[in-house]
Amino acid sequence: MLRRTVAGALAIVVLTLAGCGDDSPAATTEVTGPVTVFAAASLTGTFTRLGKDFEDAHPGVKVVFNFAGSSALAQQINQGAPADVFASAAPKNLDQVTGKGTATTFAKNRLEIAVPKGNPGKITGLADFTDANRKIALCAEQVPCGAATKKVFEAAQLTPQPDSLEQDVKAALTKVTLGEVDAALVYKTDVLSAKQKVEGIEFPESGKAINTYPIVTLTNSRNPTTAQAFVDFVLSPKAQETLTQAGFETP
Amino acid sequence: MTTHITRRRVGGRVPLVLFVPALLGLAFLVVPLVGLLAQAPWSTLPSRLFSVEVGQALRLSLLCASAATVICLLLGVPLAWLLARAELPGRGLIRALVTVPLVLPPVVGGVALLLVLGRRGLIGEHLDLWFGISLPFTTAAVIVAEAFVAMPFLVISVEGALRAADPRYEEAAATLGAGRWLTFRRVTLPSIAPGIVAGSVLCWARALGEFGATITFAGNLPGRTTTMPLAVYLALETDPDVAVVLSIVLLAVSVIVLACLRERWIGALR
Numbered sequence: 211m212l213r214r215t216v217a218g219a220l221a222i223v224v225l226t227l228a229g230c231g232d233d234s235p236a237a238t239t240e241v242t243g244p245v246t247v248f249a250a251a252s253l254t255g256t257f258t259r260l261g262k263d264f265e266d267a268h269p270g271v272k273v274v275f276n277f278a279g280s281s282a283l284a285q286q287i288n289q290g291a292p293a294d295v296f297a298s299a300a301p302k303n304l305d306q307v308t309g310k311g312t313a314t315t316f317a318k319n320r321l322e323i324a325v326p327k328g329n330p331g332k333i334t335g336l337a338d339f340t341d342a343n344r345k346i347a348l349c350a351e352q353v354p355c356g357a358a359t360k361k362v363f364e365a366a367q368l369t370p371q372p373d374s375l376e377q378d379v380k381a382a383l384t385k386v387t388l389g390e391v392d393a394a395l396v397y398k399t400d401v402l403s404a405k406q407k408v409e410g411i412e413f414p415e416s417g418k419a420i421n422t423y424p425i426v427t428l429t430n431s432r433n434p435t436t437a438q439a440f441v442d443f444v445l446s447p448k449a450q451e452t453l454t455q456a457g458f459e460t461p
Numbered sequence: 462m463t464t465h466i467t468r469r470r471v472g473g474r475v476p477l478v479l480f481v482p483a484l485l486g487l488a489f490l491v492v493p494l495v496g497l498l499a500q501a502p503w504s505t506l507p508s509r510l511f512s513v514e515v516g517q518a519l520r521l522s523l524l525c526a527s528a529a530t531v532i533c534l535l536l537g538v539p540l541a542w543l544l545a546r547a548e549l550p551g552r553g554l555i556r557a558l559v560t561v562p563l564v565l566p567p568v569v570g571g572v573a574l575l576l577v578l579g580r581r582g583l584i585g586e587h588l589d590l591w592f593g594i595s596l597p598f599t600t601a602a603v604i605v606a607e608a609f610v611a612m613p614f615l616v617i618s619v620e621g622a623l624r625a626a627d628p629r630y631e632e633a634a635a636t637l638g639a640g641r642w643l644t645f646r647r648v649t650l651p652s653i654a655p656g657i658v659a660g661s662v663l664c665w666a667r668a669l670g671e672f673g674a675t676i677t678f679a680g681n682l683p684g685r686t687t688t689m690p691l692a693v694y695l696a697l698e699t700d701p702d703v704a705v706v707l708s709i710v711l712l713a714v715s716v717i718v719l720a721c722l723r724e725r726w727i728g729a730l731r
Contacts, residue, residue: 281697282697350698352695352698372682374681374682374686375680375681376680377676377681377694384572384677385680388575390579390597390598
């Protein structure tokens with residue numbers, strides 16, 4: 211009961227702050243209740259934290275996440291999965307989704323070379339990826355990190371000799387953390403997330419394939435007010451700081 | 462070794478209590494298949510079907526699943542015999558351990574294989590150091606991953622068959638002077654043949670559809686480790702139509718193989 215009152219009071223405050231003069235019933239304009247966020251796998255750590263921060267700021271709100279590859283998420287949404295917000299790792303996957311609001315870019319990410327701690331394969335740069343004797347894992351071309359990988363090798367005019375084309379960036383990272391490969395190309399955020407076991411090497415061509423992350427509310431949302439509030443929160447300075455700490459670049 | 466029990470149908474109609482859930486069960490299994498077939502881009506199917514990648518992935522899938530089944534047979538039948546016949550302390554625990562790959566998420570199974578057989582794994586480290594053998598990212602790794610995941614199906618089936626088989630034939634063979642190995646070969650094996658075939662079929666089917674352990678342990682490189690399920694998964698990322706076509710190919714091939722096997726082997730054994 212108390213919780214509800216607080217939530218209601220908070221909603222009024224939020225609405226006043228937003229300068230919203232709408233007279234529709236409070237039930238539909240309150241920032242409360244469950245909100246389901248479909249987010250790219252590379253956002254797992256950061257968004258879990260942002261979700262907690264958002265819940266702390268809005269008592270009565272419960273953020274539920276579904277983390278997976280962006281294209282899988284896009285398909286799930288189009289098949290009628292109950293999503294309120296979609297945060298994709300690539301604009302392409304967002305374009306595949308029908309029934310959505312206006313997308314905003316909230317973060318950028320770039321590729322980095324990941325090597326096991328101590329760099330056993332003595333990797334110094336992208337050129338080492340053409341050495342067939344070194345064990346190399348790359349993302350498959352079909353997934354966003356693989357598309358970015360292709361771009362940087364084209365920019366560097368190199369032909370890599372991978373031993374495996376992984377199905378997502380976390381799988382490529384796992385191969386490095388387990389020491390199974392000498393190097394992989396993953397996002398900077400992935401290197402940071404595994405910094406106990408992985409070292410990152412920056413390279414100049416990464417600027418040729420910067421990944422942008424768009425976020426959008428979905429028209430089928432059963433809780434549009436809270437969905438919009440979550441999107442606004444992700445774009446807020448506080449959330450942007452969390453994203454920067456995780457290795458993302460601000461838009 | 463046949464027991465000459467004539468199989469007669471129990472008279473009367475099928476009771477509704479059994480018939481309705483049976484029908485529902487069948488529909489539950491078949492309807493997703495119908496969905497797949499309904500979604501298939503039939504007009505462009507032939508052109509998509511005869512690409513190099515599809516042929517390569519299909520050949521690799523059949524080869525690896527068959528090799529994995531052979532490994533499972535060589536190791537799994539003796540293991541099943543041990544579980545069913547030998548005086549074994551802690552048999553219940555061993556039986557539970559055999560089913561571990563069944564409950565383990567396949568991706569975790571793949572990671573476990575890496576931790577043991579990988580370049581820095583418990584055994585893999587020495588393989589690499591002493592013999593220069595590195596298993597991950599090879600076709601052999603696909604076979605190992607598939608065998609790991611599929612073996613419980615074979616062991617459980619064969620153990621079930623062994624328990625159902627009448628041990629008195631083995632005892633009779635023993636009283637006539639046959640050793641345990643001879644008894645196993647000439648008496649036990651023939652009597653549980655249908656169970657072995659059924660187990661092999663299950664094992665092969667499971668290996669053919671294996672995805673998680675394979676992609677984790679063996680990686681994904683076309684021509685070397687990209688089996689059909691891996692190709693389907695990646696196709697789903699860009700072109701769901703291609704994924705549907707690939708799935709249908711895999712389904713069609715496996716259904717044909719399994720139907721033929723059943724007819725030829727299990728049919729003949731009855």
